[in-house]
Amino acid sequence: MLNGKKILLGITGSIAAYKSVYLVRLLIKAGAEVKVIMTPSAKDFVSPLTLSTLSHNPVLTDLFDQQSWSNHVMLGRWADIMLIAPLSCNTLSKIATGQCDNLLLAVYLSATCPVAIAPAMDEDMWQHPATKENLKKLGSFGNKIIPVEKGDLASGLYGEGRMAEPETIIEFINTNFFLTSPLQGKKAIVTAGPTYEPLDPVRFIGNYSSGKMGLAIAKELHERGADVTLILGPSSLEFSANGLSVIYVNTAAEMYDASNEAFDKADIAVMAAAVADYSPVVTAKEKIKKNDQHLTIELTKTKDILKSLGEKKKKEQVLVGFALETENEKENAISKLKRKNADMIVLNSLKDAGAGFKKDTNKVTIFEKGGQEFSFPVKSKEDVAKDIVDTIIRLYYA
Ligand code: CTP
Numbered sequence: 036m037l038n039g040k041k042i043l044l045g046i047t048g049s050i051a052a053y054k055s056v057y058l059v060r061l062l063i064k065a066g067a068e069v070k071v072i073m074t075p076s077a078k079d080f081v082s083p084l085t086l087s088t089l090s091h092n093p094v095l096t097d098l099f100d101q102q103s104w105s106n107h108v109m110l111g112r113w114a115d116i117m118l119i120a121p122l123s124c125n126t127l128s129k130i131a132t133g134q135c136d137n138l139l140l141a142v143y144l145s146a147t148c149p150v151a152i153a154p155a156m157d158e159d160m161w162q163h164p165a166t167k168e169n170l171k172k173l174g175s176f177g178n179k180i181i182p183v184e185k186g187d188l189a190s191g192l193y194g195e196g197r198m199a200e201p202e203t204i205i206e207f208i209n210t211n212f213f214l215t216s217p218l219q220g221k222k223a224i225v226t227a228g229p230t231y232e233p234l235d236p237v238r239f240i241g242n243y244s245s246g247k248m249g250l251a252i253a254k255e256l257h258e259r260g261a262d263v264t265l266i267l268g269p270s271s272l273e274f275s276a277n278g279l280s281v282i283y284v285n286t287a288a289e290m291y292d293a294s295n296e297a298f299d300k301a302d303i304a305v306m307a308a309a310v311a312d313y314s315p316v317v318t319a320k321e322k323i324k325k326n327d328q329h330l331t332i333e334l335t336k337t338k339d340i341l342k343s344l345g346e347k348k349k350k351e352q353v354l355v356g357f358a359l360e361t362e363n364e365k366e367n368a369i370s371k372l373k374r375k376n377a378d379m380i381v382l383n384s385l386k387d388a389g390a391g392f393k394k395d396t397n398k399v400t401i402f403e404k405g406g407q408e409f410s411f412p413v414k415s416k417e418d419v420a421k422d423i424v425d426t427i428i429r430l431y432y433a
Pocket residue numbers: 226287306307308309310311312337338339340341342355356357358359360371
């Protein structure tokens with residue numbers, strides 16, 4: 036996967052720089068083209084001569100030498116990825132605040148390629164809130180952070196903060212940047228959130244769905260390479276679309292139309308929305324005034340989106356529904372799977388602690404049409420989304 040890839044390796048002043056020598060060797064062995072940039076203090080830890088010999092390229096350290104100027108913009112454009120390993124606490128804080136007093140920092144600031152960083156420091160520095168804040172900032176810039184490891188530290192202490200081993204760094208880069216996803220080129224639609232069925236201009240019938248589960252699934256499908264359209268009911272979730280196409284709808288009827296239109300071109304459809312089953316027959320034009328009588332509202336059944344997609348589903352399309360049950364969970368979920376002609380039903384039971392509306396966690400069991408059943412423990416909704424997408428890939432795209 037690394038074969039032919041251009042890697043710009045930044046090395047900063049940390050004792051872990053000795054591991055970068057081996058990292059360069061592994062990158063070259065894997066067929067990558069490597070250019071090394073060092074901060075001035077990195078040269079105190081490893082020799083540029085060793086690194087230039089191993090990388091087959093001159094090592095760059097200065098913005099200027101006596102004769103010429105290093106083109107930091109072109110270096111950032113040359114690379115497929117920029118990897119800073121080790122990233123010292125000092126350079127971390129400079130990057131987080133956009134400082135630019137050496138070549139490595141100038142290249143980082145002008146790099147248009149993705150960036151991965153492998154921090155290395157003593158545990159106390161690693162645990163400091165300033166470090167955590169700086170890392171959070173790098174995450175918000177879109178940089179990928181390679182987790183530190185626990186072990187013997189330069190201080191002689193034992194703890195967290197060791198730079199990841201070179202083999203782990205290589206694996207991280209492959210998985211995060213160069214692995215072709217089985218969902219590459221696939222189109223997916225995901226419904227999420229509640230629907231609101233208007234009674235009058237100021238009232239509606241709705242439900243407590245937050246849309247978190249559906250949004251997590253949409254993001255996960257996108258991360259695995261799918262082109263995702265999220266059809267989102269009136270959720271109050273704050274989120275950044277970040278590559279998702281979002282269609283905002285309010286009512287079950289609007290969600291039905293948007294889903295049916297998008298489904299024709301979709302390979303995968305995940306119906307995670309909590310769609311209202313009934314809608315008022317009449318929506319009053321003016322606000323309904325109270326009087327001394329009971330108020331009876333006549334409701335009509337909404338169209339079942341999942342069922343309508345199941346009826347027209349082609350053989351190669353994958354259709355996933357949800358079931359929220361409070362009793363006879365398994366029987367109801369399997370009957371829903373068959374009735375709606377879905378390929379998979381994700382069951383959440385309200386009897387399970389940690390599952391349901393408005394929570395950050397969920398506990399699901401997946402039933403697929405071939406009769407297999409997969410149960411998962413309580414997890415964050417993001418991790419549940421990973422399990423659901425993994426199951427889709429394993430069953431239909433592996
Ligand atoms: N669904 C839908 N359109 C509707 C209603 C539900 O697409 N009008 C989808 C949901 O998005 C979910 C699944 O169907 O994927 C849930 O099925 P449903 O039969 O509505 O489950 P419950 O709401 O639990 O209904 P029931 O009262 O039958 O248990």
